[in-house]
Structure formats: structure tokens, C-alpha cells
Amino acid sequence: MKKYIYKSLFFLALSLSVKAQNVVSITKTEVLTKVSENNTSIKISEEEFKQAKADFRQTNAVFLPNITASHTAIATTNPLMAFGSKLNQEILTQNDFNPALLNDPSQIENYATKFEIQQPLINFDGMYQRKAAKSKMEAMSLKTERTQDYLAFEVEKAYMQLQLAYKAVEVLETALEAANANKKLADNSFKQGYLQRADVLNVEVRVTEVKNQLQSAKSNVQNASNYLSFLMNDESYVIYTPTDELEITTTTINDKSISENRSDIKAMQLASNAYEAMNKADKMAFLPRLNAFGSYELYDDQIFQADANGYLFGAQLSWDVFQGSKRFGKAQKSKAEFEKSKLEYKQYVSQSNLELNKAKRAFMDAENKLQLNTLALEQSEESLRIRTNRFKEGLEKTSDLLIAETQYAQKQLEYYQTIFEYNYAQAYLQFLTKE
Numbered sequence: 119m120k121k122y123i124y125k126s127l128f129f130l131a132l133s134l135s136v137k138a139q140n141v142v143s144i145t146k147t148e149v150l151t152k153v154s155e156n157n158t159s160i161k162i163s164e165e166e167f168k169q170a171k172a173d174f175r176q177t178n179a180v181f182l183p184n185i186t187a188s189h190t191a192i193a194t195t196n197p198l199m200a201f202g203s204k205l206n207q208e209i210l211t212q213n214d215f216n217p218a219l220l221n222d223p224s225q226i227e228n229y230a231t232k233f234e235i236q237q238p239l240i241n242f243d244g245m246y247q248r249k250a251a252k253s254k255m256e257a258m259s260l261k262t263e264r265t266q267d268y269l270a271f272e273v274e275k276a277y278m279q280l281q282l283a284y285k286a287v288e289v290l291e292t293a294l295e296a297a298n299a300n301k302k303l304a305d306n307s308f309k310q311g312y313l314q315r316a317d318v319l320n321v322e323v324r325v326t327e328v329k330n331q332l333q334s335a336k337s338n339v340q341n342a343s344n345y346l347s348f349l350m351n352d353e354s355y356v357i358y359t360p361t362d363e364l365e366i367t368t369t370t371i372n373d374k375s376i377s378e379n380r381s382d383i384k385a386m387q388l389a390s391n392a393y394e395a396m397n398k399a400d401k402m403a404f405l406p407r408l409n410a411f412g413s414y415e416l417y418d419d420q421i422f423q424a425d426a427n428g429y430l431f432g433a434q435l436s437w438d439v440f441q442g443s444k445r446f447g448k449a450q451k452s453k454a455e456f457e458k459s460k461l462e463y464k465q466y467v468s469q470s471n472l473e474l475n476k477a478k479r480a481f482m483d484a485e486n487k488l489q490l491n492t493l494a495l496e497q498s499e500e501s502l503r504i505r506t507n508r509f510k511e512g513l514e515k516t517s518d519l520l521i522a523e524t525q526y527a528q529k530q531l532e533y534y535q536t537i538f539e540y541n542y543a544q545a546y547l548q549f550l551t552k553e
Contacts, residue, residue, distance in 0.1 A: 140356040146277045149346060153269050156351040160269065163262040170251070170258040177248035183237040190230045191421065195223055203228035206417040208426040231416040231424065239433070240408040246399035253392035260385035267381065271549040273349060278538050278545075280342040281364035285534040286335040293527040294332055297325045300523070303509070304516060317516040324520050328527070364537055366488070369544045374478070374551045376470045381552075386466050390459040397452040403445050406437035474550050481543035484536065491529065491536045498522070498529040 154160065194200055200223040204210050207228065213219065238244065304321040308314075343358040378384065412431030416424035438445075505522040508514035 140354070142356045142358055143361050144346070144358045145361045146273065149273050149277060149350060150270060152350040152352070153273055154266065157269055157349060158351055160262070160265055163258075163265040167255070167258040167262050170255040174248070174251040174255045177244070177251045180238055180241055180244040180248050183235050186234045188230075188232050188234075189422075190232070191227070192230075193225055193227045195225050197221060197223055199228075200224075200226045203417075206230070206415070206426060206428070207419055208417075209419070227419050229418050229421050229423065231422075232413060233415075234413045235411065237410040238407070239410055240406075242402035242405050242407075243399040246395045246402055250392040250395035250399065253388045253395060257385040257388035257392065260381040260388065264380075264382040264385065267549065267552055269349065271545055273346075274545045275542055276342065276345050276349060277360060278364065278541055280339070280346065280358060281360045281362065282534055282538045283335060283338040283342045284360065285364050286531055287332065287339060289527060289530045289534070290328060290332040290335050293523065294325070294328045296523060297321070297328050300506075300509070300519065301325055307512070320516055320520060324523070364534060364541075366537055367541050367544060369548065374474065374547055376467065376474055376551065377553045378467070379553045380470075383463075383467060383470065386459075386463045390456070390463050393452065393456040393459045397449065397456045400445065400449040400452045403438075403448075406435055408433065408435050410434075470550065474547070477543060477546050477550055481540070481547060484540040484543045488536045488540050491533045495526075495529045495533045498526040502526040 192199070192203070194203070197220060201210075201214070201220060203226050204214060301318075301321045301324075304318045308318045340357060344355050346358055347353070347355045376383070378387070410431070410433045412429065414429045415427060417426040417428075418424055502522045502525070505514050505519050509516070509519045
């Protein structure tokens with residue numbers, strides 16, 4: 119007896135704990151909005167896109183000039199440097215050609231301000247590197263889009279789980295009321311001598327079982343609410359109640375197919391394009407580069423002065439003829455990466471089609487199961503009604519009533535679980551076939 123008292127107190131404490139938490143009604147649209155705004159996975163994906171975009175911006179160096187400015191101050195007695203500094207400052211005199219002064223000059227100070235520009239003209243490998251960076255950036259953009267699609271699907275599933283959890287609570291609360299009513303009838307029948315003590319104990323065991331199941335269902339409500347909070351990046355972890363009932367939805371699946379325009383598949387194709395461009399860039403590294411350059415220089419023997427100036431401009435054609443077979447190995451590696459990416463793309467599309475076929479079969483199975491469970495629910499409800507009426511009249515055994523009652527509650531739970539599976543299968547098909 120003490121054991122039952124302790125259990126009752128424990129369930130009461132849990133119920134009060136749940137009631138003490140905030141309960142908030144929420145629609146699926148509100149969840150989707152909050153997830154799109156606050157979800158951490160989406161934010162991470164957006165930052166990855168920004169990284170790829172920054173990499174692409176770096177490739178602007180293929181077209182844009184490189185400009186530097188510097189100010190250098192030196193003091194020297196080096197014969198060559200001293201003579202060159204005077205020459206740059208335009209202060210050479212006839213005496214500076216004296217061999218004694220040329221060989222052993224006095225210390226001279228030189229302050230030089232220099233502006234340099236380098237402009238790429240022809241850079242074949244850089245062009246393909248830029249193309250690869252652009253493909254990567256576009257692939258990351260599509261990855262972000264697919265992440266949003268996946269989270270929308272995940273919200274659909276999580277919201278349905280919350281609906282299912284509340285349905286289970288509703289069914290078990292009704293079952294508990296029925297069990298308590300039957301217990302009251304059994305107690306009265308026992309007092310009147312119509313039932314044995316064993317029958318009453320069976321009814322009490324049934325009440326305890328339903329209480330256990332009900333507490334588990336309430337825990338599932340909290341679990342589903344917490345998962346929604348996680349998706350929305352909300353650390354308050356309140357208890358949510360869905361504004362919509364768990365109902366059957368319908369869709370057409372006959373013409374559903376995997377589209378190559380689906381964001382993740384398209385991202386895989388772009389990634390393969392990026393590897394192809396990098397392979398071409400490595401091949402183009404064998405070709406020469408043409409760059410223009412120029413500088414404007416200011417010289418004086420006083421800091422931040424500019425009594426003398428000059429400029430220089432020209433063009434350079436450079437060609438790395440041999441780098442110890444480094445470029446050969448790099449080109450072979452990028453070729454292998456490109457071939458690997460093509461195989462991965464093919465495998466991913468094949469796997470997606472396999473998953474689609476599996477999802478279609480799961481949908482058909484769920485549809486058949488739904489029809490059977492609907493019929494089974496109707497049968498169990500009618501059976502319980504008949505046995506309950508017979509039990510009230512003393513024409514039905516307690517064990518048979520408990521079996522009918524248990525079956526009806528079980529069929530209700532199975533029915534709502536099947537609705538969840540049916541709707542989930544449709545949502546998954548839409549996720550797989552989304553373009």
C-alpha cells in the first residue's frame with residue numbers, strides 16, 4: 119500500500135512541476151519564422167557563404183592593380199649607395215667625382231618616398247582560380263538554401279511530434295477517466311458481493327498502468343517542446359501547445375521525381391565545376407604571365423621633402439619553366455579531385471533516387487496502414503461500448519472489459535501514430551523532390 123502512495127506522490131510532484139512551467143500556444147508558421155531568423159545551423163551556413171564570398175573577392179586581384187606606398191630613410195658611407203643617393207637627390211657636383219671621395223665618402227642621408235603599382239595583364243591560371251572561387255561561392259549559397267529547406271522539413275516533423283504527444287495525453291487522460299469509472303463500478307460490485315477481490319485488483323493495476331503511460335506521454339510533450347525550442351534557438355524551454363490538430367493531409371506522389379535543380383544536387387554540380395576549374399588553373403600555371411609595373415619616386419636629404427623625383431614604368435613577361443616537378447604533381451592531384459567529384463555527384467544523385475523510391479514505398483505503406491487502423495479503431499470502440507454496457511449489467515467479466523479498454527486505447531494511439539507517419543512520409547517526399 120505504501121508503494122502505491124509513494125507512486126501517487128511522485129506523479130503529483132511531476133504534474134505540479136509541469137504546471138509550474140510556462141505554457142505557450144504556437145502555430146507552425148510562427149515556428150518556421152523563428153527558425154529562419156534564429157536557428158544556429160542557418161547562421162553557420164550563412165557565415166560559410168560569407169567565407170566563400172570573401173575568397174571570391176580575393177580573386178579580383180586578377181584584374182585590379184596592386185598599389186603600395188613607402189617612405190624609407192637611410193644613412194650610409196657605402197660608396198655605391200652614397201653616390202646613388204646623391205644622384206637620386208640630384209645634388210651631384212664635379213667634386214663628387216674625385217676618386218678619393220668616391221672611394222671613401224662621408225656619411226650621407228637619403229629619404230625616399232616611393233609609390234609603386236603592379237597591374238596584371240595576362241594571368242591564365244588566375245582566371246580559372248577565380249572561376250573556381252565563384253563556383254564555390256554559388257555552391258555555398260545553394261547549401262544555405264538547402265539547409266533552410268531541411269530545417270523547414272524538420273519543423274514540420276517536430277511540430278507533428280508535438281501534436282502527436284498531445285494526442286497521446288488526450289487519449290490516455292480519457293482512458294484514465296474510464297479506468298477510474300470502472301474501478302468505482304468494481305468497488306461497488308465488490309461491496310455487493312458480485313466481484314472477487316482479484317477482479318478489483320486487476321482494475322487497480324489497469325489504473326496504475328494508464329497513469330504510467332500518461333506520465334510518459336506528458337514527458338514526450340516536454341521533449342517535443344524542448345526540441346522546438348532548440349530549433350528556434352530559444353533557451354527559455356517553455357512548454358508549447360500546438361494551435362492545430364493532428365489531421366490527415368493529402369498530396370500526389372505519382373509524378374514526384376528527383377530534380378537536378380534541387381539546391382543540394384546543384385551545389386554538388388557546382389563543386390565539381392570548381393574542381394574542374396582548379397585543374398585547368400593548375401594546367402595554365404605552365405604558361406607565362408604578363409604584368410605591367412610602374413613607380414614614382416621622391417628623394418631628398420631632409421625628411422618628408424621632395425626636391426628630386428623620377429618615375430619608372432614597364433612590362434614583364436615571366437615564365438616559371440621548371441619548379442622541381444611540383445606543378446606536375448599539383449596538376450595530377452587536382453585532376454584526381456575533379457574525377458572524384460564527378461563520381462561523388464553521380465553517387466549522390468543515385469542515392470537520392472534510391473531514397474525517393476524508398477520514401478514512396480513508405481508512403482504507400484503508411485496509407486494502407488492508415489486505412490487498416492481506421493477500421494480497427496472503429497471495431498475496438500464498438501467492442502468497448504458493448505462490453506462496458508454488459509459489465510454494468512453484470513454480464514461481462516472484468517478481465518474482458520479491461521482487455522477491450524486496453525485495446526481501444528492502444529488502437530487510438532496507433533491511429534494517431536499512423537497519421538503522423540502518413541503526414542511525415544508526405545513531408546519527406548516534398549523535401550526530396552523540392553526544386
